[in-house]
Amino acid sequence: MMSVDRKLAITARIAKEIRRDHRSLALIIGAPIIVMSLIGFSFQDQKPVLNQAAPALIATMAMFFVFVLTGISFLRERSQGTLERLLSTAVSRSDLLVGYLAGFLLFALIQSIIILMYTLFVVDVEYSGKIWDIILILLMVTITSVSMGIFVSTFAKNEFQVVQFIPLLLAPQIFLSGVILPTSQLPGYFQGISRVLPLTYANRALRDIMLRGASLSDVSLEIGVLALFAVVMLTAASITVRKT
Amino acid sequence: MTAPEITTTLNAAVSISGVEFAYGNRPVLKGIDLEIPRGVAFGVLGANGAGKTTLVRLLIGRLKASAGSALIFGEEPGPALADSVGYMPQLNALYEALTVRENLDFFARMLSLANKDLRANAVARAMNVVGLSDRADSVMSELSGGMRQRVSLGAALVHEPELLLLDEPTVGLDPELRATFWQHFKDMTEAGTTILISSHTMDDAAHCDTLGFMRDGVFIATGTPDELRQSTGKPDSTLEDAFLHLSRASA
Numbered sequence: 123m124m125s126v127d128r129k130l131a132i133t134a135r136i137a138k139e140i141r142r143d144h145r146s147l148a149l150i151i152g153a154p155i156i157v158m159s160l161i162g163f164s165f166q167d168q169k170p171v172l173n174q175a176a177p178a179l180i181a182t183m184a185m186f187f188v189f190v191l192t193g194i195s196f197l198r199e200r201s202q203g204t205l206e207r208l209l210s211t212a213v214s215r216s217d218l219l220v221g222y223l224a225g226f227l228l229f230a231l232i233q234s235i236i237i238l239m240y241t242l243f244v245v246d247v248e249y250s251g252k253i254w255d256i257i258l259i260l261l262m263v264t265i266t267s268v269s270m271g272i273f274v275s276t277f278a279k280n281e282f283q284v285v286q287f288i289p290l291l292l293a294p295q296i297f298l299s300g301v302i303l304p305t306s307q308l309p310g311y312f313q314g315i316s317r318v319l320p321l322t323y324a325n326r327a328l329r330d331i332m333l334r335g336a337s338l339s340d341v342s343l344e345i346g347v348l349a350l351f352a353v354v355m356l357t358a359a360s361i362t363v364r365k366t
Numbered sequence: 367m368t369a370p371e372i373t374t375t376l377n378a379a380v381s382i383s384g385v386e387f388a389y390g391n392r393p394v395l396k397g398i399d400l401e402i403p404r405g406v407a408f409g410v411l412g413a414n415g416a417g418k419t420t421l422v423r424l425l426i427g428r429l430k431a432s433a434g435s436a437l438i439f440g441e442e443p444g445p446a447l448a449d450s451v452g453y454m455p456q457l458n459a460l461y462e463a464l465t466v467r468e469n470l471d472f473f474a475r476m477l478s479l480a481n482k483d484l485r486a487n488a489v490a491r492a493m494n495v496v497g498l499s500d501r502a503d504s505v506m507s508e509l510s511g512g513m514r515q516r517v518s519l520g521a522a523l524v525h526e527p528e529l530l531l532l533d534e535p536t537v538g539l540d541p542e543l544r545a546t547f548w549q550h551f552k553d554m555t556e557a558g559t560t561i562l563i564s565s566h567t568m569d570d571a572a573h574c575d576t577l578g579f580m581r582d583g584v585f586i587a588t589g590t591p592d593e594l595r596q597s598t599g600k601p602d603s604t605l606e607d608a609f610l611h612l613s614r615a616s617a
Contacts, residue, residue, distance in 0.1 A: 131475040139463040142505075203459035207521070210426040210455075211476035212448040 128213055132221025133228070136195070140229050150229055154187055154237045162245030169248075176247040177328035178301040181321060183237050184260050185267045186292055188230040192271025193284040195226065200275060200365075209364055219272075219360050226268045234260045250335035256328060258338065262348040263324045269355035276362040295321040300329075320351040379404045379529050379560035380425065384434030387420055394420045396583040397434070402576075404528075407551055407561040411571050411609065412580030418564035419456060421580075422533045425562070426453045438529060449478055452527035456534050458518045460506055466493065466517050467502040470524050477525040492524040495550060512543045519547065523554070530554065532563045536570055548573045568605045579609050586616040 140147060161179060165172035199205045208218070238260060241247050249256075274291065278284045298312055299305070299321035305313055316322045327344035330336035338345065380402040387395040394417045402408045410418050423429045424436055427443035438447055460469045470489045479485040493499045496516040506514060515535065522530060530551075536544045548570075551561055555575070563570065571577055571591060578588040587594060587608075594608045603611075 127480040128476055128478075131472055135461065135464070135468075135472050138468070139461060142463040203455050203457035204461060206428065207453065207455055207459040207473070208476060209428060210448065210451070210453040211473065212445050212478050213476050214445065 125214060125217055128217040129221040129224070132213075132217065133224040136222065136225025137228055140195075140225075150187075150191065150233055151236055154183055154233055155240050157183060158237060158240050158245060162241065162247070172245070173248045174333070175301070176241055176245075176249070177332045178299070178321075178325040180238055180241055180256075181260070181263055181324040181328050182292075182296055182299075182301050184230075184234040184263050185295070185321060185324070186288070187233050187237070188226075188264050188267040189271045189274075189292065190284075190288070191230060191233070192226045192268045193275050193278070193287065194271075194281055196222065196272050196275040197278055197281060197284050201280065215360055215363060218363050219356070222272060222363075223265070223268055223356075226271070227264060230264045230268055231261065234264050249332040251331035252337075255331050255338050259324055259327045259331070259341075259345070259348070262345065262352055263320070265352045266320050266348065266355050269352065269359040272359040273355060273362055276365050295319045298322070300325045320348060323347045323351075377404070378402060378437075379439060380408075380562060381437045381440070382421075382434070383436075385421075385424065385431045385436050386433040387417075387424060387429060387431050389420075394583050395424070395431070398583075398585060400578060400585065400588070402560060402562060404560050405555055405558045406575040407555050407563060407573065409571050409574030409577045410562065410564040410580055411566065411568070411577055411605075412564075413566055416580040417583040418566075418580060419533055422453075422531050422562070422564055425531055426451065449525060450528045452522035452525065452530045454518050454522035454530070454532045454535050456537070458514045460514065460517055460521065462506045465503050465505050466498050466509070466520075469506065469517055470520050473521040474524045479525060488524050488526070492520040495523065496520040497546065511538055512540060515539060515543075515547075519550070528559060530559060530561045530563075532561065534564055534566070536565065536567070544569065568609070571605045571609075577605075579612055581613050581616060584616075587612045 162172065235257065238256060242249060270291070274287050275284060278287065294315070296302070298308065298316040299319050300316070305316045305322060308316060323344040327341040327348070330341050378401045380400065382398050382400040385395055385398040386393065398421065410421060412418050420429065424431060425438060425443050427445070436443060438451060441447055461472065464472065467489060470492050471485060474485045474488055479488055490499070493502055496519050498513065498516055498520065501509065501513065506517065509517065515538065519535060522532065536547055539547065551563070551573070555561055563574065565571065574591065576588065576590055577594055578585045579594070580586070587597065591605055595603045595605060598608050598611045
C-alpha cells in the first residue's frame, strides 16, 4: 500500500514539474509539430513518397523526442542530488522505475500522439489500418525509449553528454532500420545489425498497418520483438536506476 | 567480554568499527572507529576531502564499506532504517518547480507517511520548526539560499527521525540563520534525537556535544570541545588551535 503511494507520488510529482515548466511544455508539444511540418510540407508535391516514409518517420520522431525528454529529465534528478536524497528514504527500485516510467510516459505518450495526429490529419498522410493499432505500436516504442533514456542517463554526467548519445544510439537506428533505405537493400552485415534495433520492428509494424491495412495479429512477430526490447530496456534501467 | 560490547552497540545510535572505503584505487576512509550515544550532537570536523561526506553516505546506506562495520541502532544502514533516519545532503536537493509544502509533502510520502492527515500535520510541524510556515506556497525558485537550506532541513526532519545525518548544513548561512539552526539542533537533541553533523567550520564545532576531528580518512581525535581545546596544553586555545595542533601532530 505504501509502495503504491510512493509510486503515485513520484508520478504526480513529475507531472506537476513538467506542467509548471511552461517553456518545456510548449517545446514538448511544439518541437515535434515543427519538425513534422518541415518534413511533411517539403514533400507535399511528392505525396506517394511521403505516404511511404510517414510510418517510419512517426516511429523515429517518437523515439527521438521521448529519449531526449526522459534522458535529460532523469539526468537532472541525478545531478541535482534529488535522486541521492530519494534513495536515502524507503523508496525501492520498483517505486522509482514505475513512478518515473508512468510520469514520463504520460508526457511522452502525449508527444507521440501529437506526432501521429499531426502527421495523419494536418500533414494529411494517407493511411489504412486502425488508429488504435498504430497507437499501440507507438506505446511500445515509447516504453522502450523511456527505459532507454533512464538507462543511458546513468552513463552521462551532464546534459551535454546525454545529447552525445543521440548520434550514438539513434542515428544508427535511423540509417539501419529502414527509414531511409529498405533494410533488404542494406549490405549484409548492416542487415544483421538492423535485426537487433527496435526501430526496425516498429517501422515494419507501422508500415504494414498504415500502408497495407494489416491487423495486430498480422504484425504479432514485430509486437513480440518490440515487447522483448521494452522488457530488456526496462531491466537495464532497473539495474542502473539506483546509481547516482 | 563480548556481552558488554554488544550492549554498547545496541545502545549507541551510531557504531562504526574499522570502516574502510575507497573510490577505485583512492582510499578515502582508512579505518574509522566511532560510537555515538543517543541524544547527542556529534560533529565530524575536517577539511574538504577529509572523508566527511563519504562517511555520511556510508551511514545512509549509499556506499558499502570495503572493511569493518557501520551500524545504526544496531542495524546495517539501508532502506529498512529510512523511517528512523533523516538525511540532509550537501546540495539542497529539492524540486525547484514545487512549493515548500509540496517538497516536504513529497519527501514525507517517500518516508512512508501515507496517511494524508498525518502527513499534513507532519509537514506543517516541519515548516514551523524551520520557520517557513508563511512561505508554504512559495515555489523553491522564489526562495533565498538560506530559505532553501531551511526547506532542506525540513525535508530531513519531517518524519521526526531518531537520527539526523546532516552534511554541511550550515554552509552559506548568515550568522543569524546559523544560530537559528543550532537552536533547532539543540531542541532536538534535548528531545532525544541524535545528530551527526559534518562541517569544516569551527563555529559549528563549538555547538556540538562531542567532536571528531577528521584528517585524511581517519579520526585524529575525538572528545568534547573542552577536552579538545585542552589537548594543545595552552590556556585560551580555540578549537581551531586544537585542530591545527592535532592535525600537525598526526601528519
